Amino acid sequence: MSPTGVLEPTGPNRALGGTRWLDHFLSTPVSAPVERPRALRDRDGYDRRPNPLHARTTAEFLLTMRRYVVWTGDWSYRELEYLCGGAVKSTTFQEVLEGDQLPRYVFLMAFVTACAGEDEAERQRWVTAWRRLRAS
Incomplete structure (x- = not known):
């Protein structure tokens, strides 16, 4: 045969x-669809969600991204790849999150999808912060 x-x-x-x-x-x-655990919100008065709008530099933005990954579930790079539907590979997550360059828009959208799902308010927060840094 x-x-x-x-x-x-x-x-x-x-x-x-x-x-x-x-x-x-x-x-x-x-x-x-990709199954994701439901994110629990912090108790009132204890909201520790990293806010990308507070970032003033690329380094602060990347630090906020790393903190956001931990806050949403401390996902591994492979889990992030799975949660974004494979739009970004785990090696790319590692390179960007451990790097020093502002990520591209496509990566940012995959990152927010992996961490927050289809939450439109989260997308707006991240895109607003990203655009402000791109313009400066």
Whole structure:
């Protein structure tokens, strides 16, 4: 049996015989949303959420990003990649968050999606701070 007879991209694999479950599994589209734990809010008067609007320099902005990752769940770089739907790779998260350059807009959106989900208010806070730093 040749290797090409084992994995046929054009249809059900007849070479393995009795593997309908595998063919079904491989042909099933993956459309399930990313499951994320619900973020708990701090108690009233104890809000410790890092605010990107307080950052005045790129270094402060990156420090706020690192603190925000810890505040939202202390995610690993691989978990951040998963939570943003793979839009940014774990190595890129590591390079940017441990670097000294202001991130690009696409990275920022993936970062906020990974940490806060689809929270529009959080997106606005981060984009406003990012734009202010880009303009200066």
